[in-house]
Amino acid sequence: MRFLVAGAGIVGLAICRELQQRHPAARVTLLEKESAVGRHQTSHNSGVIHAGLYYQPGSLKAQLCRRGAGLMKDFCRAHGIPYQELGKLVVARDPAEAEKLVQLHERAVANGVPGIETMGPQGIREIEPHVHGVAAILSPTTAVVDYGQVAAKLAEEFVAAGGELRQARGLLGVRQGDTGIEAITDSGRVNADRVIVCAGLQSSRLARKLGHPSDPRIIPFRGEYLKLRDHAAHLIKGMVYPVPDPRLPFLGVHLTRHVDDTVSVGPNAILALALEAYRRRDISIADLAQTLTWPGSWRLAKQYWRVGVKEVASSANRRQFLRLARDYVPELCLADLERGPAGVRAQAVSRDGRLVDDFAFSGDRDVLIVRNAPSPAATSAFAIAEHVVSGILAGKVA
Ligand SMILES: Cc1cc2nc3c(=O)[nH]c(=O)nc-3n(C[C@H](O)[C@H](O)[C@H](O)COP(=O)(O)OP(=O)(O)OC[C@H]3O[C@@H](n4cnc5c(N)ncnc54)[C@H](O)[C@@H]3O)c2cc1C
Incomplete structure (x- = not known):
């Protein structure tokens, strides 16, 4: 064969x-x-080995993420590739988000995610002393690796x-x-x-x-990161994620400590002007045509234009990005941030404008x-x- x-x-x-x-x-x-x-x-x-909190129970994502996380860690152990179970906090900033956390917790339990705990402000402080929130879910087995x-x-x-x-x-x-x-x-x-x-x-x-x-059709979504400068990296011990918007497949701007001990902030999600657009100025007419001639792109834009405008603002303006991060780490200031890398997500969008x-x-x-x-x-x-x-x-x- x-x-x-x-x-x-x-x-x-x-x-x-x-x-x-x-x-x-x-x-x-x-x-x-x-x-x-x-x-x-x-x-x-982001280099995260996800534990499987978010995904629709029974979906391929839910099943394959749970099994895959274990296999990934086994592979790393067997080959001496460093990974660290730093743990992830999904943090609610207000009571409305705390209510959404309850659903996320149910989903995590349905998906069999190990070691899940819920906590209030005191619990958050014990794990991440510089992070503020009214409630959080801890996933202790969420890990980081260099893929x-x-x-x-x-x-x-x-x-x-x-x-x-x-x-x-x-x-x-x-x-x-x-x-x-x-x-x-x-x-x-x-x-x-x-x-x-x-x-x-x-x-x-x-x-x-x-x-x-x-x-x-694949629609490319650029994700930009900032990094915490060395002097501010101690502010984050593991991973701090927002409560996700259930309508979107992206998890929102998060703070992640990596295996090399740097801390990233991001990624946002903005439409990329080329499939492999790692720099903001990268543009490909053929790739852009592929996006713009797809009816699903326009239907998607109609539904999510508000989210899109917010994300583009975060791209154009570092202060806007900072504002998102400060919701969780109020101590952060502009001088703590520097430019980080960018990635492009391959996200399939159906003809009727659904994010697959x-x-x-x-x-x-x-x-x-x-x-x-x-x-x-x-x-x-x-x-x-x-x-x-x-x-x-x-x-x-x-
Ligand atoms: C910003 C960002 C953050 C993410 N964070 C995480 C995370 O924390 N955890 C996680 O699990 N996932 C994360 N993901 C998703 C994850 O990176 C992808 O799901 C995964 O890398 C997909 O792997 P792939 O092999 O399908 O695609 P790719 O890594 O894109 O590989 C596709 C390969 O195909 C090659 N190729 C293309 N066309 C041809 C051709 N005609 N002939 C031969 N070769 C071709 C390309 O050159 C490329 O090497 C993130 C993605 C992004 C962009």
């Missing part, structure tokens, strides 16, 4: 590992359009186990050949029996090229495309790989 996987982000790499484990005699080829693995979402994120490091280790293992990693080689299309599927790349052809596409931000573009349905909430796939066991793998897909990568290889490819799930 010959497998071809396109996209060496954390999802594609985890799928390759699962293929090698389940099919030791198979030939597995991994194509990556960049000159190294993990260059996009995998290395531009770029995980991806690099996966690539190393893949090659050591006989996998063929072809970097700087993009998949352009597929067609049925005499001896199976012929994958057309930007430098030659590769023959395979099964093709799995994990192209993140590029997945709906590839879906169209491979003749898969155009619905849903769950992980989604299209195709069949011959040509399968991962269509929506936003957060917590890094946390869930190993469980997504099991779902794809032992589930979809084995014909056990639709």
Whole structure:
């Protein structure tokens, strides 16, 4: 059996590992359009190993995040990759938010998240002495890791186990050949029996090229971070998150201590002008056209324009960003913040303007495309790989 996987982000790499484990005699080829693995979402994120609080019970996100978090920690332990269970507080700023916390707590319990506790202002102070709030949920097993490091280790293992990693080689299309599927790349052809596409931000573009349905389409949402300067980093011990807006798949601007002991503030969520727009000035006419010609984008904008305006304001103005963070850490001032990195989320939006909430796939066991793998897909990568290889490819799930 010959497998071809396109996209060496954390999802594609985890799928390759699962293929090698389940099919030791198979030939597995991994194509990556960049000159190294993990260059996009995998290395531009918050680095949180989510515990699974937020997701609709029974959804793929809920199931695969819970299982994936454990598998991710196992992998890190086995390979000496540092991760830290610093714990996360979801903090309510007022009684209305505290009421929403009750629902979040029920959801966390339904999802089997371990060690969840609720607390008032005193409890918050004991865990995060500089954080203010009227109530909070503590998830003690939420952890941080560097997913770029995980991806690099996966690539190393893949090659050591006989996998063929072809970097700087993009998949352009597929067609049925005499001896199976012929994958057309930007430098030659590769023959395979099964093709799995994990192209993140590029997945709906590839879906169209491979003749898969155009619905849903990936809309890129830029997420910008600020960082606490060294002198202010002591203000945050672990992770501090807002109570999420249940209508949105993004978790809101949060404060996160990372494995390298820096503390980030962010990300916001603003429409990106290119699929890989890491700098504010990055713009691609083709990518923008892909967003603007999609009816779902306009329907989405109509529903969420108020949220959008707020987020754009936070992007243009550091003070606005600070205001969000000071709701939780009143001591923070402008001099404590410096510019941080940015990432771009691949979020699928349906034709009718819905933000697709769950992980989604299209195709069949011959040509399968991962269509929506936003957060917590890094946390869930190993469980997504099991779902794809032992589930979809084995014909056990639709
Ligand atoms: C700002 C931000 C914060 C986040 N925070 C978290 C978090 O804290 N925890 C968490 O679990 N998740 C988080 N996520 C989500 C997480 O990063 C992604 O869900 C995950 O990285 C998706 O991995 P992927 O492999 O699908 O995509 P990617 O990492 O984007 O990889 C896709 C790969 O496909 C390649 N590719 C594209 N087109 C082609 C082609 N034609 N041929 C060959 N290769 C191709 C790309 O170059 C890329 O390497 C966050 C995301 C962002 C942007």
